[in-house]
Amino acid sequence: MEPIKIGILNLMQNKLETMYNFQRALKLDSVELIFYYSATRYVDRTLSPEITDNMRPLDLDEIKNLDGFIISGSPVEKLDFPQVSYFDEINDLIDQLNHINMPQLYVCWGAMAALNRIYDIQKKLLPHKVFGIFQNQILKDSKYLDNISDNFPAPHARYAEMDHEEIQNNPHLTIKAISENGLLTLVESVDRNQTFVFSHLEYQKDSLDNEYRRELASPKVKQPFPALNYYSPLDRKPTFAWKQTQLNFYHNWLQSVSEYKLTTC
Template sequence: MEHIRIGILNLMKNKLETNQNFERVLNSDEVELTFYYSATRYVDRELDPQITSTMKPLDLNEINQFDGFIITGSPVEKLDFEEVTYNQEINDLLDKLDGLNITQLYVCWGAMAALNHFYQIKKNILPHKTFGVYQNNIVDNSCLLKNIDNEFPAPHARYAEMNHRDINQNENLDTKAISENGLLTLVESNIKPQSFVFSHLEYPQSGLDDELKRELSSGKVPDAKRAVNYYSPIDDHPMFTWKETQRAFFQNWLNCVIEKKLIKI
């Protein structure tokens, strides 16, 4: 396997766990990961030494070294993009990635921000949080869905959705998969190496349960509900029904990074 370097901007609150999730799904001796946190978000805040010892503040001067880049989700979906304190930093990074034309993967809110910035797709707040494991229908071929069956299971956890009409009317975007409840799962650009995934396929078996516990302990989500289609009817433990989908999806993405790198060489 070709040696590849992947940069990851981690915008999640549970940064250490999120790093571990991506380390696990992208695990290979030939994959080198570098994790960043938002430099502007934490400019006046002290971070846990465990974070600063394993992550770096985002530095746009370092982006040229990577063969692929990932921007994670972030718990700011209910805010307008302009209200997010690190919005300009994100936009500067997106412009940098667009100019380099390297393989890009945007996850959940990261996908929302990128679709809005690159293609002016509007964001809509959902009537209630979509939270659970759903079957997902493949509506168009994608290299990221190779060896993945139709109606594949995947975890969704979000309060917002991108405008379907905007996407359908944009000739540069293709919807590749949609969940059983009609929400986006995977969108891709047909002119750039950009993929936008709205499922948290990087989550481990406990991921949705951990998210529920974080919401309950925060005191900010008093009406937080359990994920649907997730807990076993036998022992009420979380089920890992998307394990094989996860494995195939991220291997497919790494293959895309390698192919793009070899073409550039």
């Protein structure tokens, strides 16, 4: 069988690190990853060859040739959706993916944007950034959580949350897992190939530390704090408590993409 082709729209500022994260999380011989960046966001900006050599501007005409698609997070949770410069482009992509109904995985802000666009779920700012490794409770069975134990560890890093009541009242959506502090971890569509994950399970061991150091160096972030439950109490170095969870979750998602491809060939 030919490799399954997964498109990934990379909206993060640290594009090369994000590309590496997804490559590690989705590392299987039977998977081909095609990375895209926003065409509208960079229409008048020059990207480094490191990016243009590894990623393409988003082309909606190519989407139908893929087997699955991922929209990454983006550090724009504090903005209202219409304030995001490339939001029309994202909406066009989400509309097309929803129309095709190919397997879709939306991550963090990508999940927020898709829930808003498809189901009109509203976003709310949190009192402060949620940043660290938290235990996550499984509320309902999910094929994407097979071989993952209850209260599994996962990294969260965001400033916003979607309205739980609106999700619970929507018959097309179900909350599968929440974090120990009551925030969304995994939401799924009941009748579409749509998965919304709010944990950055694609993060590698040093990702949270790198994010903290970027915030320390940024004049836009006031009093950043290090990730909770992340650094070893012995040597203060990053730990990778979610590694097995990452491998199992992405293996399960890729398996579902492969099974869906077989039914549509």
